[in-house]
Amino acid sequence: MVDKNFKQEACQLYIEQEIEDRLAQGKTPGNIGKELTKEVNQIFEASVKPATIKKRAQRIRSTPSKKSGQNRDKIVITDRDIIGTIRDISDRTGMPVNSILALGLESYKATYLQ
Secondary structure, eight states: OOOHHHHHHHHHHHHHHHHHHHHHTTOOHHHHHHHHHHHHHHHSOOOOOHHHHHHHHHHHHHSOOHHHHHTSOOOOOOHHHHHHHHHHHHHHHTSOOOHHHHHHHHHHHHHHOO
């Protein structure tokens, strides 16, 4: 007999992988939900509603994947950004920027922007 937790984890993994593959093929979350429900019910003998898989597909679609994250441009912070940050803080609060905060920003600049 197969362990219940093992079967459940295998089912969840199968669903996630299939959702990612089918989203990459351009299928909609609604269609994925309908198709996968039938397969999961047959393969894993589990009762999963199409709406559940559809919601999961929508979440996966809206979350950047690890693969796409590798190709993203790196965020570059410039001196102008730090000076702008100091001015923004001062403007929003109506008070001069705390010298400790200014030193922290300068330290960050010296450490990470060179």
